[in-house]
Amino acid sequence: MNPSKTRANASIMRFIFxxxxxxxxxxxxxxxxxxxxxxxxxxxxxxxxxxxxGVPIKGADVKTFQVLPGHHGWYATDAQHVYIRGxxxxxxxxxxxxxxxxxxxxxxxxxxxxxxxxSDRVNGASPESFTTLGSAYDCEWAEDNEHVYFGRxxxxxxxxxxxxxCNSRFGKDAAHVYLMEQVVADxxxxxxTGYQEQVxxxxxxYHVFTSTRPIPGADPNTFTISEGxxxxxxxxxxxxxxxxxxxxKVVE
Numbered sequence: 300m301n302p303s304k305t306r307a308n309a310s311i312m313r314f315i316f317x318x319x320x321x322x323x324x325x326x327x328x329x330x331x332x333x334x335x336x337x338x339x340x341x342x343x344x345x346x347x348x349x350x351x352x353g354v355p356i357k358g359a360d361v362k363t364f365q366v367l368p369g370h371h372g373w374y375a376t377d378a379q380h381v382y383i384r385g386x387x388x389x390x391x392x393x394x395x396x397x398x399x400x401x402x403x404x405x406x407x408x409x410x411x412x413x414x415x416x417x418s419d420r421v422n423g424a425s426p427e428s429f430t431t432l433g434s435a436y437d438c439e440w441a442e443d444n445e446h447v448y449f450g451r452x453x454x455x456x457x458x459x460x461x462x463x464x465c466n467s468r469f470g471k472d473a474a475h476v477y478l479m480e481q482v483v484a485d486x487x488x489x490x491x492t493g494y495q496e497q498v499x500x501x502x503x504x505y506h507v508f509t510s511t512r513p514i515p516g517a518d519p520n521t522f523t524i525s526e527g528x529x530x531x532x533x534x535x536x537x538x539x540x541x542x543x544x545x546x547x548k549v550v551e
Contacts, residue, residue, distance in 0.1 A: 363376075374397060429442070432463070432470075440464040458472040490503040507519050509547045515547075533550040
């Protein structure tokens with residue numbers, strides 16, 4: 300083989316290799332990496348896309364895309380849409396109002412999001428009068444002029460004119476006590492209170508309740524939330540002057 304020809308071929312191959320290497324370096328250098336300079340890193344964007352948790356948000360307009368401050372960084376808007384944790388909603392960004400942590404509304408709709416599932420519309424809710432029942436329960440209890448809601452669920456029979464939240468699970472109006480959307484049939488609304496330390500417990504003048512059922516024999520006057528273990532090693536989370544309980548079960 301001609302040595303001169305061999306050297307020429309080697310030079311050509313070296314040039315091709317260096318050219319390809321240069322092309323790869325330029326491509327990597329110019330690649331668009333989603334920006335992480337936003338206060339909340341769940342939303343990011345580059346010049347072509349907006350992302351939530353690294354997943355492109357379909358239809359988002361990056362030129363007008365912005366993350367709204369606060370609210371765990373769940374909410375973002377562009378010129379045409381409102382996004383809740385990356386999901387597009389029909390809410391109007393020009394008339395958007397975020398209520399508490401988990402509700403958002405415009406002039407037409409109310410939406411609910413608890414941070415775990417896709418946002419859902421609160422069907423039947425009146426945006427004009429819709430509000431939450433205090434900052435302590437702004438992901439649980441809400442109302443408008445006609446209805447009471449637990450999350451996005453309508454609480455049947457509940458009267459918004461007299462309804463109050465007892466804790467994040469129990470509420471009451473003048474006629475009934477409710478555990479979320481269920482009526483607690485044997486509870487007295489006039490004297491009912493909910494425990495803040497353990498939200499599945501409540502009591503009235505006559506009974507102590509866990510969930511919708513009274514605890515047989517529990518004394519509402521001395522019943523307290525208290526955690527520990529019995530002498531036999533059983534766990535309890537409440538007690539009265541006679542017994543220790545694990546929810547509705549007597550353990551000592």
